[in-house]
Amino acid sequence: MSNLKGTMEDFIRETCENINREAAGRPVLCALSGGVDSAVCAILAHRAVGDKLTCLFVDTGLMRKDEGNQVTALFRDAYSINLIRVDAEERFLTRLKGVTDPERKRKIIGEEFIRVFEEEAKKLGQVGCLVQGTIYPDIIESGADGHKLVKAHHNVGGMPLDIEFEAVIEPIKMMYKEEVRECGRILGLPEAFVNRQPFPGPGLAVRCLGELTKPRLDLLREADAIFCEEVEKAGLQKEIQQYFAVLPGIQSVGVRNDERCYEETVALRAVTTKDFVTAGYARLPYELIDTAAKRITEEVKGVNRVVYDVTQKPPATVEWE
Ligand code: XMP
Numbered sequence: 321m322s323n324l325k326g327t328m329e330d331f332i333r334e335t336c337e338n339i340n341r342e343a344a345g346r347p348v349l350c351a352l353s354g355g356v357d358s359a360v361c362a363i364l365a366h367r368a369v370g371d372k373l374t375c376l377f378v379d380t381g382l383m384r385k386d387e388g389n390q391v392t393a394l395f396r397d398a399y400s401i402n403l404i405r406v407d408a409e410e411r412f413l414t415r416l417k418g419v420t421d422p423e424r425k426r427k428i429i430g431e432e433f434i435r436v437f438e439e440e441a442k443k444l445g446q447v448g449c450l451v452q453g454t455i456y457p458d459i460i461e462s463g464a465d466g467h468k469l470v471k472a473h474h475n476v477g478g479m480p481l482d483i484e485f486e487a488v489i490e491p492i493k494m495m496y497k498e499e500v501r502e503c504g505r506i507l508g509l510p511e512a513f514v515n516r517q518p519f520p521g522p523g524l525a526v527r528c529l530g531e532l533t534k535p536r537l538d539l540l541r542e543a544d545a546i547f548c549e550e551v552e553k554a555g556l557q558k559e560i561q562q563y564f565a566v567l568p569g570i571q572s573v574g575v576r577n578d579e580r581c582y583e584e585t586v587a588l589r590a591v592t593t594k595d596f597v598t599a600g601y602a603r604l605p606y607e608l609i610d611t612a613a614k615r616i617t618e619e620v621k622g623v624n625r626v627v628y629d630v631t632q633k634p635p636a637t638v639e640w641e
Contacts, residue, residue, distance in 0.1 A: 346448025381409025
């Protein structure tokens with residue numbers, strides 16, 4: 321249980337007052353990731369300080385299909401929030417060229433993200449406050465708050481930035497995910513955004529095994545979008561906590577137009593879980609898997625095989641890297 325008391329409306333009002341007090345007229349910066357936590361923080365901060373808020377969205381080139389455009393449209397157009405979108409795809413892929421080791425990939429992505437963020441923050445000149453979307457489980461998992469460390473590799477407790485902010489504000493740090501979603505609903509976030517499935521900080525990098533190239537990432541994005549569309553068409557998005565496509569880096573022989581082909585394999589992963597510490601694979605209807613496999617092999621150029629991951633966590637993790 322979190323320490324949240326009173327109604328969500330009270331919480332929103334008090335949080336905005338607190339942000340306003342802490343910001344004390346200084347400019348405020350908030351990093352948007354595309355997830356619900358940072359979205360809720362940005363909207364709260366915008367309510368509190370209006371145009372004093374600038375949001376930064378770094379497009380790493382490792383996002384899902386259309387994600388960058390959706391984030392931009394929502395915050396810039398629907399909420400009229402000052403939003404800087406940094407197109408850093410080339411930069412990330414250049415640094416990741418030839419890298420296949422999962423831990424090195426994660427490290428490079430984390431470092432590069434911080435570098436881009438710092439550069440952009442410096443370009444803005446004096447920025448007094450940083451708003452971060454840390455939530456209560458982040459604090460528990462990071463080992464702070466007297467809890468034992470659970471996962472060291474996750475992006476917990478914010479970014480180790482080399483810039484001094486006069487204040488770091490964490491408006492939702494006492495909330496659990498469901499409370500953040502509820503808060504998002506009251507703040508008018510569209511349902512599709514409120515119910516977004518979790519997406520790892522390193523993005524598609526942990527789902528694209530082997531070297532990260534734009535053509536492979538584009539292929540994965542297309543396959544992933546088809547699978548997600550089919551799960552949602554079947555109305556299963558609320559029952560399955562995470563569902564996505566993976567590119568395991570396996571090529572195999574197939575036959576297309578009566579000719580031999582040698583193409584990529586796509587793995588589909590769908591899990592049910594309460595806490596992501598353990599998870600089971602979702603018992604998807606065969607028809608769904610069948611339609612997704614047919615569509616992926618027909619519509620995504622370069623894929624001739626689709627497999628379904630039937631392992632639970634542990635021993636497998638949710639992500640493949
Ligand atoms: P695993 O793969 O560890 O994933 O079973 C459990 C949950 O955590 C997400 N995940 C991450 N989230 N940064 C994040 O913010 C990360 O580096 C990261 N790695 C995994 C994963 O998507 C799942 O929801």
